[in-house]
Amino acid sequence: MSSRWKIVLPLAALAVIPAGVAVRAAAQSDTYKELDTLMDVFERVRADYVDKVDDKALIEGAINGMLTSLDPHSSYLDARDFQNMRQTTDGEYGGLGLTVTTEDGAVKVISPTDDTPAARAGIKAGDYITHLDGELIYGTSLQEAVDKMRGKPGTDVKLTVVREGSTKPLDFSMKREVIQIKPVKYEVRGNVGIIRISTFNKTTGDATRTAVTSIEKTLGDKLAGFVVDLRSNPGGLLDQAIDVSDVFLDKGEIVSQRGRTKNDIQRYFAKSGDLTGGRPVVVLVDEGSASAAEIVAGALQDQRRAIVLGQRSFGKGSVQTLIPLSQDSALRLTTGRYFTPSGRSVQEAGIEPDITVPQLSDATRADRPRVREADLRKHLINEMKDGTEKIVETDDKTDPRFADTPEQLKKKGITDFQLDYATRLIDRLAPGGPVQTAAAAPAGAAASLRK
The missing domain is CATH 1.20.5 (Single alpha-helices involved in coiled-coils or other helix-helix interfaces)
Incomplete structure (x- = not known):
């Protein structure tokens, strides 16, 4: 039993x-x-390692x-890293003004920040930093490299970089400064307001609204429209990207954030009231426009509120959440992907401009590598692609509009070809402006912007 x-x-x-x-x-x-x-x-x-x-x-x-091992954007932040991140987000730190990543142990430049020692010295996107003050940094962690570049304002530092197209390494000497990141600058050219957004920190939304109202006050009824320059903008805070998009939108979805499960979706919408009064908008992007910058460009493009002009953007379509672990440490973890209002994921592919315009005024640009999300090791795969798509860079030299050399442009007084193209496009799109040609903008663009 x-x-x-x-x-x-x-x-x-x-x-x-x-x-x-x-x-x-x-x-x-x-x-x-x-x-x-x-x-x-x-x-x-x-117990057994050769050193304690x-x-x-x-x-x-x-x-x-x-x-x-997960992706290029998830990381652990100790007390030092946490403080550095806060300084960058708050908009002030001591250093050179570079956004960098690592690739196979090498430190690669994503973009220099406007009006910083690195930008003035001539550091370019795609440069590989090999030495700091003659010391090899290959194989060090990204944070160690960043720590070495940051330091007391006024101190000297020499960067040695390898640049594709150069036969030998290039040395750049500069002084560290207090990097006060002013996220938004604006100016008026003719009847066009130009708003340059270089990053998305906690003041970017308010600064963009200030720029719009100041330009409107300066030009009044003569204001033809706005150029929003997001080139070499590495991104930043999600809420600020939503805030900036809302400046130019009257209604509709701005972006959606989707997590692991199909029901884990957050959608963000524009509030009523377009601060620009529906005036034409052109958004400038390039391969350095990433993350939050791509959210803004994608939202205005999908909502037919702006024409996106320039070159294909970086392609970072993931969202990182900061998870505090203690008072002085945190986990930055990729917790979702973001999608544009039409349901596009920009991961890997980036934002494709409505009008592809090369930067002809930069003589070395064509010889520099174009670093994008898809070039980073262990980047997230765009699950919406079927695996057969292949992005092909267009040959700018075949288009007669882009035949001028930097020297020829300089004689015409053009130092920034993309920006000049964008401002002339605004003049064409403005009510009462010149007749629009087929080369100036996509069919129907003017009608959609004059609503």
């Missing part, structure tokens, strides 16, 4: 356990085995390795 019950009871117990629970239990068991392996490695390194190692450094190294 007793042996019979020994057989039946376990079978009955197994019968009431759902299959999914059993699978999860097995997976959990495998996870615990892997964690045991991690602890075994940790203990062996502590710090336990905290080992644990942080394991965390960083875990996050680095």
Whole structure:
């Protein structure tokens, strides 16, 4: 009798356990085995490594390795990193003014910030920084490289870079400064208001509204429209991208954020009231326009509120959430993808301009590599692509509109060809402006902007 019950009871117990629970239990068991392996490695390194190692450094190294294996944008922020991030977001820090990433152990420049030592010295997007003050930085972590570039304002630093098209490394000497990031600058050219947005920190939305109202006050009824310059803008805060988009929109969706599950969707909409009064808008983008800049460009493009002009953008379509772990540390984790109002994901592909216009006034631009999200290791895959699509860069030289050399443009007084093209396009789109030609803008663009 007793042996019979020994057989039946376990079978009955197994019968009431759902299959999914059993699978999860097995997976959990495998996870615990892997964690045991991690602890075994940790203990062996502590005991046998040739030099004594710090336990905290080992644990942080394991965390960083875990996050680095996910994507280029997830990372662990210790006290130093957390402070650096706050300084950048707040808009002030001591350094050179560079946005950088790592690729195969090398530090690669995404873009220099306007009016900073790096920009004035001539550092370009796509440059590889190999040495700082003669010291090789290849193989160091990104944060270590950033720490070396930052420092006390007024101190000297020399950067050695490798640039595609150059036969030898280039040296740039500069002084560190207090980098006060003014996210928005504006000016008036003729009857066109030009708004340059270089980053999206906590003041960008308010600064954009100030720029619009100031331009309107200056030009009054003569105002033909606006050029919003997002070139080499590496992005920033999501809420500020929404705020800037709302300046130019009267209604409709701006962006949606989608997480792991199909029901994890957040949508953000414009509030009633277009601050620009519906005047024509041209948005300038290039391969350095990323993240929040692409949200703005995609929203205005999909809502037929602006013509996007320039070159294909960077292609960062992921959202990072800052998760505090303690008072002085945090986890920056990729928690979702964002989509434009029409449902497009810009991940990898970027924003394709309505009018492709090269920057002819930069003589070295064609020889520099164009660094985009798709070039970064372990970047997220655009799940909306079927795998057969291939992005082909157009050959600018085949278009007669773009035949001028930098020297020829300089003789005409044009130092920024893309911006000049955009301002002339606004003049064509403005009510009462010259007759629009087929080369000036896509068919129907003027009608959509004069609503």
